[in-house]
Amino acid sequence: MIDRTCPANRKTDVSDQSRRPYGNRPTMKDVAARAGVGLKTVSRVVNGEPGVTPDTERRVRESITALGFRRNDSARILRKGRTSSIGLVLEDLADPFYAPLSRAVEEVARAHETLLINGSSAEDPEREEELVLALCARRVDGLVIIPASDDHRYLEPEMAAGIATVFVDRPAGQIDADAVLSDNYGGARAAVAHLVAHGHRRIGFIGDQARIHTAAERLRGYRDAMAEAGLAVHPSWTAMGSTDPGRVGAALGAMRGGPEPVTALFAGNNRVTVTVVRRAAADGRPFALIGFDDFELADLLSPGITVIAQDPAALGRTAAQTLFRRLAGQHEVPKRVELTTRLIPRGSGELPPE
């Protein structure tokens, strides 16, 4: 596909000496004129193609050096029709958890000389489908997806047509596909067991919407750890829903002010944790808290916030590496990789019951 709006083509049309759209940047034509050879010869030297004598090649290289010519990769890419690219579909542009994940995917893409194009579903399944299909229509070679949807059958025709796809943070729904996840269940169990070990018996859990895989897994870990400790869970101790600060603050107030007030809280993700920390600071009543996800400055608060840390960069890196192995032709059955989490004690998770 050669698009009529491609600048490289238009540049060729207008690149006489009198009108150079790129200012003083030397062109292949300049190199050819100075070396006394044809344009095709310069092109062969620049692109490492055969059919040039050593003497001619030397003259072309001298001319390139003298003029400071730099191959216009954009032009080369557009001649090929397109550059390699992969798409990354996030669920929330404003969640800092995804920043190191995105950057890790970008670094792997760059190592493969591939552009990364991002988009956000804003946690809306229809938006996810629209975005994924738009990226496919723009001919990405592969996709890394943090899914908002729980039904990815819409992707089957794309995958059958050769678009490699790896899911990260959450698995695909209704289709068989590579996935790179954190051990959400194990991390949640460890958090609750840690609070129990510090003397807590009434422990609350505020999580994200229960339809989200990570939230459901963390809730399951919370329930199993409570059961293992022989502790019944009062219905008022769990609250699943949006991470909106108003919702989280109300849930916290209900758990701390009810007939069976909790003495400790396990916060289901970094957005929940930050809201809870803010509320606790406003109340002036610190209480035991462990948050799922590490976050910037958690160690500098008083007390420091104990967290279950995922490794978002490792999630992104592993997903991207899996994708490029698929693009290179690896044809094993889809795999699910689970990365471990790590409890980082900093003070808030070690407070005793009030």
Add this chain to the structure above:
Amino acid sequence: MIDRTCPANRKTDVSDQSRRPYGNRPTMKDVAARAGVGLKTVSRVVNGEPGVTPDTERRVRESITALGFRRNDSARILRKGRTSSIGLVLEDLADPFYAPLSRAVEEVARAHETLLINGSSAEDPEREEELVLALCARRVDGLVIIPASDDHRYLEPEMAAGIATVFVDRPAGQIDADAVLSDNYGGARAAVAHLVAHGHRRIGFIGDQARIHTAAERLRGYRDAMAEAGLAVHPSWTAMGSTDPGRVGAALGAMRGGPEPVTALFAGNNRVTVTVVRRAAADGRPFALIGFDDFELADLLSPGITVIAQDPAALGRTAAQTLFRRLAGQHEVPKRVELTTRLIPRGSGELPPE
């Protein structure tokens, strides 16, 4: 352009009743069968086209409601050839400053039923050019760019071909284009004047690379505020460079440990501020600090961190709104909009000299 990998086309090929790739989702064919009309009639009703009698339209609408049919927007988009989309070129995926900016651009794009596609230049001018041209080749309608480059002549053919472009956070280089900026100079002056008002005479500035517009403007504001206060600036008091924690930590050590040690610091952006806060906490020697850019939890540290706050959401929103006005055909000369900044005193900027 109809791409052969488009699922919507393939779906049409295989959508007989015996094999439905999308499970139980009702198709237009189902609607037509139930209403006893042809497919074209259903299509006319769904797309609001003329040529359908009121009675037939009523029957089709009843059939749509009964079956729970939802128009497949992806198919509609792919029939048109593509959906509307704009590109956002960031300079760093991992800088939290850009999270609310990106989300604001996304919200404006969504209000215009337009997809947002992001990419990152990673502060590399060549990468920026490659990414911008790749987005153009993928036929975005417009671009919002946080530039890494200081020469945007490569964009002139694109802009001439009708791709609307708005720069945000930093202006375009060598071309005339819309730009939405913060008052970096004024904010920096206010920060330094605030430290002077609290008794400081030896004030340091650690900023980002001086070739970056925002960094240069903040340095200029620092210098002018010092001059207005009648204070000479010792050469060791300014350090421009990368925001790498090692570089920032070394610069801070030199300023605090030199022959003319500073008693206060103005940190040039949120990455610098966070490193400085971390070092100060490790030293156990708090000192006066104002940071450019607000950041999450700055108010919960001890002392709270005084900042010059930009409004990144307003930057993104204003840039996107400017872009959509251009896309709607507004043809005024390019404008530069500058948004004010705000000093938020929280304690660290009000500490007296040691």
